[in-house]
Amino acid sequence: MEQIFNQLSESLFSELNNGENLILSFDGEKSQFIRFNHAKVRQTGLVDDADLGLKFISNNRSVHGGFTVSGNFDIDIARGKSEIIRMRLEAQEIPEDPFVVFPKNAGSSHEIKLANSLPFENAIDALLPAMSGMDFVGIWANGNMFRGNANNLGQKHWFETESFSLDYSLVTPEHQMVKGSFAGNDWNQGEYESYVKRSRGKLSLMERKPVKIDTGKYRTWFESAAVSDFLGMFSWNGISEASLRQGCSGFGRMRHDDIRLSPKFSVIEDFSPGFCPKFNSNGEVSTEKLSLIENGELKNTLVSSRSAKEYGVESNNAESGEYLRSPYMASGNLNQNNVIGEIGKGLYLSNIHYLNWSDNAGGRITGLTRYACFWVENGEIVAPIETMRFDDSFYNFFGERLLEVEDKSSVNPEVETYGGRSLGATTCPGILVDDFSLTL
Amino acid sequence: MKLDINMKQLLSAVDVPAQWVGLREVYEAHTPRMIRDGVPVANGRAFTHGIMVEVLVNGQFGYYGTPNMTSEGIASAAKKAYQQAEIASHHANHQFDESARPSHIGSYASPFTKDRESLSAGNLNDILLEAYNHLKVSNKIVSASSLCQVIESSFRFVSSNGSDINQEFLMFEFDLSATAADGTNQQTRTFGGMRGTCKQMGMEYFDKYEILANANRIGEQAIELLTADDCPTGEMDAVIAPDQMMLQIHESIGHALEVDRILGDERNYAGWSFVKLEDFGKLQYGSKLMNITFDPTLESEFASYAYDDGGLKASKEHLIKDGLLVRGLGGQESQIRSGLNGVANFRASNWNRAPIDRMANINLEPGNSSFDDLISQVEYGVYMESNKSWSIDDYRNKFQFGCEYGKLIENGKMTKTVKNPNYRGISNPFWRSLKGVGNVDTFGIYGTPNCGKGEPNQVIRVGHASPTCLFENIQVFGGV
Numbered sequence: 001m002e003q004i005f006n007q008l009s010e011s012l013f014s015e016l017n018n019g020e021n022l023i024l025s026f027d028g029e030k031s032q033f034i035r036f037n038h039a040k041v042r043q044t045g046l047v048d049d050a051d052l053g054l055k056f057i058s059n060n061r062s063v064h065g066g067f068t069v070s071g072n073f074d075i076d077i078a079r080g081k082s083e084i085i086r087m088r089l090e091a092q093e094i095p096e097d098p099f100v101v102f103p104k105n106a107g108s109s110h111e112i113k114l115a116n117s118l119p120f121e122n123a124i125d126a127l128l129p130a131m132s133g134m135d136f137v138g139i140w141a142n143g144n145m146f147r148g149n150a151n152n153l154g155q156k157h158w159f160e161t162e163s164f165s166l167d168y169s170l171v172t173p174e175h176q177m178v179k180g181s182f183a184g185n186d187w188n189q190g191e192y193e194s195y196v197k198r199s200r201g202k203l204s205l206m207e208r209k210p211v212k213i214d215t216g217k218y219r220t221w222f223e224s225a226a227v228s229d230f231l232g233m234f235s236w237n238g239i240s241e242a243s244l245r246q247g248c249s250g251f252g253r254m255r256h257d258d259i260r261l262s263p264k265f266s267v268i269e270d271f272s273p274g275f276c277p278k279f280n281s282n283g284e285v286s287t288e289k290l291s292l293i294e295n296g297e298l299k300n301t302l303v304s305s306r307s308a309k310e311y312g313v314e315s316n317n318a319e320s321g322e323y324l325r326s327p328y329m330a331s332g333n334l335n336q337n338n339v340i341g342e343i344g345k346g347l348y349l350s351n352i353h354y355l356n357w358s359d360n361a362g363g364r365i366t367g368l369t370r371y372a373c374f375w376v377e378n379g380e381i382v383a384p385i386e387t388m389r390f391d392d393s394f395y396n397f398f399g400e401r402l403l404e405v406e407d408k409s410s411v412n413p414e415v416e417t418y419g420g421r422s423l424g425a426t427t428c429p430g431i432l433v434d435d436f437s438l439t440l
Numbered sequence: 441m442k443l444d445i446n447m448k449q450l451l452s453a454v455d456v457p458a459q460w461v462g463l464r465e466v467y468e469a470h471t472p473r474m475i476r477d478g479v480p481v482a483n484g485r486a487f488t489h490g491i492m493v494e495v496l497v498n499g500q501f502g503y504y505g506t507p508n509m510t511s512e513g514i515a516s517a518a519k520k521a522y523q524q525a526e527i528a529s530h531h532a533n534h535q536f537d538e539s540a541r542p543s544h545i546g547s548y549a550s551p552f553t554k555d556r557e558s559l560s561a562g563n564l565n566d567i568l569l570e571a572y573n574h575l576k577v578s579n580k581i582v583s584a585s586s587l588c589q590v591i592e593s594s595f596r597f598v599s600s601n602g603s604d605i606n607q608e609f610l611m612f613e614f615d616l617s618a619t620a621a622d623g624t625n626q627q628t629r630t631f632g633g634m635r636g637t638c639k640q641m642g643m644e645y646f647d648k649y650e651i652l653a654n655a656n657r658i659g660e661q662a663i664e665l666l667t668a669d670d671c672p673t674g675e676m677d678a679v680i681a682p683d684q685m686m687l688q689i690h691e692s693i694g695h696a697l698e699v700d701r702i703l704g705d706e707r708n709y710a711g712w713s714f715v716k717l718e719d720f721g722k723l724q725y726g727s728k729l730m731n732i733t734f735d736p737t738l739e740s741e742f743a744s745y746a747y748d749d750g751g752l753k754a755s756k757e758h759l760i761k762d763g764l765l766v767r768g769l770g771g772q773e774s775q776i777r778s779g780l781n782g783v784a785n786f787r788a789s790n791w792n793r794a795p796i797d798r799m800a801n802i803n804l805e806p807g808n809s810s811f812d813d814l815i816s817q818v819e820y821g822v823y824m825e826s827n828k829s830w831s832i833d834d835y836r837n838k839f840q841f842g843c844e845y846g847k848l849i850e851n852g853k854m855t856k857t858v859k860n861p862n863y864r865g866i867s868n869p870f871w872r873s874l875k876g877v878g879n880v881d882t883f884g885i886y887g888t889p890n891c892g893k894g895e896p897n898q899v900i901r902v903g904h905a906s907p908t909c910l911f912e913n914i915q916v917f918g919g920v
Contacts, residue, residue, distance in 0.1 A: 032524075033896045037705050040533035044524045045503030047792045047896075051488065066486025067441075070507045075443065082441040086485065093562030094483050095475075095569060124527055138708040139895035167895075169708040177707065246477075246583035247621035248628060256624055310477075353711070356831045358842055359860060359919040361626050366840050368833040370711075389831075389838045389864065417896035420792075440838050440864050440915075 001028050001050065001146045002158050007073060008052060009150040012080045016152055020088070023103050025053040025281045026148030028069065029420050032120045034140040036168070039131050041124065049420060050146065052080065053281065056087035062100045063087040099309040101282055103151035109279065115162040115185035118142060126189060127166060130196040134203075138168025138180075145421055149283040157285075159277035161185070161423070166192075167415045169371070170199055176206035176384050179225070179351050179371045183413040202372055208383040211375050213438070215388075219346030219403075220436040221339050221376075224410035226352045228426040230365065230394065231267065231327055237360055239292060240322030241301040245311050250363040250394070254298040259395060261296035262402035268292060269302070270328035275413070276423035280304075284317035292327075296399070329428035332405025341379040342404060342432055348374040348381065358391050366391040366439075389440035397433045406430040442467050443489065445509050447598045450491070453511035454600075456522040460496035460538045462599035463514065464749060465489075466791035471556060474587035475568040478576075482587070483561060490791035493517040497525035499535030505792035534777050538601055542772060544753055548607040548746035551739055552642025555610065556590045559643040564588060567648050574655035575618040578663050582626075584618040586655065588646075591901075595749075603751040611742060611901070612645065613638040613889050616655050620662040627665035627859055629658045629844050632683040633827035636886040638901070641740045661845055664857050670918035671846050671861040677821030677875070678863055678914045679814050682884030684843050686904035687827045689802055690888065692867040693725075693732055694902070696836035697759055698893075699770025699778050700797040710893045711834025714867065715765070717778055723765040726871025731805040732760035734769065734783040735905075742887030742903035743800040747784065750795055754784035759802070763871075770797055789898035796894050801887075801903035807877025814876045814910045816852040822916055823847040823854055824861045840864040860919035870911065878907030 005026045016022055028050030035043040050069040055062060065083035069076050118126055123140055142164040150156040165183035180199040182192055222230070233250075243249035253259040269290040271278045278285050284305060291299045302322040308315035319325060334342060353370035368389050375382045393399075406429035414424040445465055454461050469487035474480070490507040495518060502525025504517035529535075568586040575584035593609040616631040631637050631654055639645065680688065700706060701713045715723065725732075736744050736754040747753055752772050759767050770778060771786025774797050787798040815823065829842030846861030847854040865873075887903035 031896075034528070035705070035895050037533050037703070037707075041500065041528040041531045042533045042705055043501065043503075043794050043796075044528040045505065045794060046520055046524060047505040049490070049505065049507065049792050051486075053486070061480075062483070064482075064484030064486065066484070068488045068490055068507045070489075070509065071513075072508070072510070079441050083485075090483060090561045093560060094565050095480050097480050099479065121523065121527060124531055128531060137704060141896065167708065171704075171707060175712070179708075247619040247626040248583070252624045252626065353834055354831045356829045356842075358829050358831075358840065358862060361624055362919060364919075366829070366831050368831070368838065370834055387833045387835065387838065389833070389840060391840070418892065418899055419790075421896075440840070440866075 002160065004069060004071065005148045008076055008080055011077050012084065013152040015081055015084050019058060021057040021103050021152055023055040023151045023283060024149065026146060027051050027420060028146040029143060031141055031143035031421055032123060034123060037137045039128065039134055039136040054083050054087065056084065056091065057100055057102060058088065058091045060096045060100055061091040061094055062097050063090045099306050101305040101309065103153055103283065105153040105155040106285065108156045109285065111159050113161040113185060116187060117162050118164060118187040130193045134200065135171040136168060137171065138166060140166050141417060141421055145423060147277050149279050149281065151283055155283050157277065157279040157283060165413060165415045170203050172203060172206050176210065177371050178202045178206060181413065181415060183415065205381060206372060206384050210384045210386050211382065212386045213375060213388060215438050215440060217435040217437050219343055220433050221343050221348045221430060222433065223350045223430045224428050225412055226349050227329065227428045227431055228412040229352050229355055231329060231426055231428060233355055233365055235323035237357060239301050241303040241307045241311065241313065242322055244301060248360065250357060250360045251298065252361055253363065253395065261293060261398045262400065263295040264332055264402055264405050265296050265398045266294050266330040268328050269324060269326060271326050275326050275425040280317060280319040286317045290316055325424050327426050329409065331407050331409045331429040334404035334406050334432060336406060336408065340376055340381060343376045344379055345377050348376050363393040363395045364391060365394060388438045390437060391439045392437040397436060401434045402431060403434050404432040443509065447596050450509065450511060450514045451598050451600065453515045454518040455515060456495060456518050458495040458497050458522055460541055460600055461518065462494045462541055462597065464492040464791065465596040468591065468593040468790065470589055470591055472587065472589040473561065473564050473568060474585060475565065475572045476585040477583055478572055480565060488790060492791045493521050495521045495525055496536060496538065497522055498529035499537065500525045500529035500532040501536065502528060503794050536773065536776065540773050540776055541599055541601065541750055542752055543599065543602040544747060544751050545604045546746055547605065550608065550610040550640045552610050552644065554643040556592060556643065559646060567646060567651060571616055571651050571655040574652045575616060575659040577656065577659035580620045580622060580663055580666060581618050581659055582621045584659065586616050589613045597751055599751065605747045605751060607745055607747065609640060610642055611638065611640045616658050618659045618662040620666045622666050625666055627662055629662040629665065630826060631658060632886055633844065635889055636683050636686060636827065638742045638887045638889055639740050640742055640744055665845065665859045668857040668859040671822055671858040671916065673917040675913050676916050677818045677910060677912050678916055679818060679821065679823040679849065679908060679910050681825040681908055682906045683826045683886050684824055684841065685804065685906035685909055686886040687830050687841060689804055689904050689906060690799065690902065691830060691832045692836060692839055692870065694769065694799040694802045696867060697769045698797045699768040699774035699780060699782060703774065703777055706893065709895050714835045714837050717780065720765055720768060720780055724763050725760050725765045725868060726763045727874040728763045729807055729874050729877045730760055730763045730871055731758065733758055733803050733805060734785065735801045735803050738801055738803065738905060741801045741885050741905060742901050745800065748786045749788045750786040752784040752786060757783050769799060787900060789900050793896060793898045798893065798900050799891065799902040801905065803904060804906040806880045806883050806907045809876045809878050811878060811882050811908055814878060814908060815849055815854060817876060817910060818849040819851060821849045822858060822861050823849055837866050839867065862918065863914050863916045865914060873911045873913060874909060875912045876910035878909060882908040
């Protein structure tokens with residue numbers, strides 16, 4: 001793949017005229033997908049896919065193009081040349097963009113992570129025996145992912161990784177479920193079987209008859225996976241500088257009214273674990289660690305180079321959509337062994353589902369409980385709960401009602417596959433919150 | 441630049457001892473244009489082109505999605521798909537035969553009078569820029585945007601049992617958006633909610649004067665919302681406009697009736713359903729005023745087509761008739777697995793994904809009430825337009841929606857504007873509270889380009905059309 005990208009880059013840059021710039025971004029994968037239902041194979045297949053994105057800049061106009069890379073150089077270079085001709089013509093028709101971002105050569109990078117992966121033909125035999133006797137449903141994704149970026153000034157980045165993920169649910173006959181997500185680079189059969197064994201153990205708690213709880217406010221523990229979903233909302237009309245400037249961010253109260261969250265709440269963008277490339281689609285490289293919220297105070301927003309020009313602030317080389325790519329939330333002092341006791345009477349939520357802003361300006365988020373969620377009383381788990389809707393503000397649950405933060409952070413890998421397999425992960429601890437609002 | 445592919449020649453290049461082989465070619469080009477705050481922020485065109493090779497081996501399907509559309513590429517892909525299927529066939533969830541891919545020959549083309557190129561990049565930018573100027577009715581509009589994305593999609597399906605289907609689509613997504621702010625009081629108004637204005641038609645839609653009039657209205661309503669009272673809280677009647685009804689239908693009917701969900705395929709991702717296989721023909725889903733159809737024939741609706749991605753011919757069918765659940769959203773595979781009647785809804789997002797049960801056009805058929813009739817029945821309630829927030833549980837029961845714009849209804853008349861109108865409920869009780877269905881004059885055709893589902897994940901286009909509707913005794917509430 002890298003060779004294909006290099007050949008296309010070299011040839012397409014030679015097509016440019018004076019005063020023209022071109023940024024190329026490459027996004028590809030060679031993946032296996034196996035979908036399971038009732039511990040059997042529902043669908044299985046392989047996907048080879050790669051796209052080349054082109055950003056053409058001329059006369060203060062920016063036009064983009066893109067095409068599927070077939071792997072045949074003659075076809076691909078013809079597609080690329082055709083795109084340049086089209087973009088050149090279009091750049092003469094459209095209005096000037098005063099905030100167009102020009103390419104730079106700030107240095108190149110090259111990162112390839114080879115792994116001891118599970119061969120495609122061995123996947124089913126490796127995965128299914130551990131699930132024996134279980135109602136297991138989920139998705140196996142495995143293979144190589146490629147990201148590249150180059151510009152006509154000579155800058156070039158390449159990132160290649162090989163990884164797997166089994167994102168799954170185990171289901172009881174009464175339809176209670178436990179979630180698992182086993183992901184990594186090097187396949188280890190023993191680790192996989194141990195992980196599944198732990199999931200089976202959690203499932204035994206779900207065999208108790210679910211209890212229906214009333215709407216109201218509850219002392220609530222959120223496991224790391226649930227906290228990760230809350231942090232994910234910061235990427236959608238949240239911590240983006242453009243969103244704040246355009247009046248559609250839930251962070252407005254922090255920016256304009258100096259509202260602070262809990263001193264126990266700190267979040268950084270942290271590229272040091274290497275879950276995803278440090279470069280963005282413009283080829284700009286982020287600093288390894290960027291403090292966003294420090295002890296409850298908004299320190300930085302995510303600022304793309306375009307926002308920097310438009311709003312007269314400094315860029316921190318965020319992706320153009322100004323979303324989190326590798327967030328890390330600082331841990332606290334509460335040990336997992338003490339969580340149930342600290343809840344005393346309230347809720348233990350392993351996962352949450354289908355979040356949305358219900359009042360963006362107020363920071364209010366609605367969603368639902370899902371998977372292993374329990375009613376706790378007298379410091380003991382009583383039973384799973386029936387699904388409940390919540391609606392509360394992060395200014396509350398990351399603010400004055402944040403009681404404790406877990407002393408250990410967990411990695412929640414990005415397993416979404418819209419368009420193609422995603423990279424990245426959210427690293428965060430669990431949290432204990434007071435007076436969390438259940439509404440339906 | 442679209443390559444001409446000889447699909448029958450490629451099919452003949454496949455040399456594997458499969459029960460069945462199918463090739464599905466998809467070419468899709470997206471051409472977005474967007475003006476935000478007076479400057480162009482998106483102008484371009486990107487396309488994807490590839491083939492999904494699918495084989496049936498020992499009752500198990502296997503696939504290989506490839507951009508290599510040469511005879512050698514397809515032959516190699518078929519061999520790898522065969523190997524995947526053969527291994528999996530020893531652990532198959534269901535053993536299919538060739539009947540899962542019915543044989544059909546036919547074609548479809550979107551109806552339009554003006555193609556994409558009839559409106560140049562420059563002309564479209566001019567219209568969008570002028571629309572922006574009409575959105576910015578005040579300095580309190582802190583951000584405004586106008587956008588159009590044209591989608592051209594070609595689908596060709598050939599199979600070893602004789603299917604030969606060609607479908608050509610021309611579609612667009614269009615939106616106007618204005619955000620007014622006064623400190624942390626911020627309100628956004630759009631043209632039909634979250635990209636709800638999406639249609640299958642050509643550039644004839646872009647009547648500049650109509651667009652500018654709508655832009656002006658949207659800008660003014662955003663300003664109006666800044667000083668509006670919050671929506672009241674309590675149990676009251678709600679009159680819901682088509683551009684919110686579309687998401688109500690989508691979330692609390694469409695997804696719930698997908699047969700692959702009911703069969704459990706989606707339990708690890710999108711979720712299950714409160715609907716059970718035995719509910720079809722028995723469950724009173726809503727009031728007798730409720731008639732829901734799967735309608736791939738409605739002209740200009742976003743997800744109209746003649747065949748699904750498994751080659752099944754599509755036709756209009758009632759899913760819910762007079763409130764009674766009569767049919768599920770299940771394509772041929774789901775019909776075989778479940779024994780239920782279904783529809784042609786086995787769809788894939790692209791050449792790199794296998795088809796699954798999806799919505800297409802799911803509509804609420806018009807009733808007999810005029811808009812004024814609906815309002816006049818309400819003693820105290822709220823009229824709501826344009827979705828801005830949505831959420832529902834994994835069984836498709838407990839939902840909550842937020843809208844952009846509301847009007848208080850008092851003693852049968854709309855009075856003042858209210859901001860942050862929200863409501864929540866549970867699917868069956870909510871639909872049983874349907875008290876009035878608007879007539880064809882209140883009917884609106886909308887859709888969404890972003891329906892997510894499936895593992896691996898797929899985002900797909902769906903259409904929803906509905907009249908304005910009245911629901912009684914709903915939990916309504918406002919902002920913080």
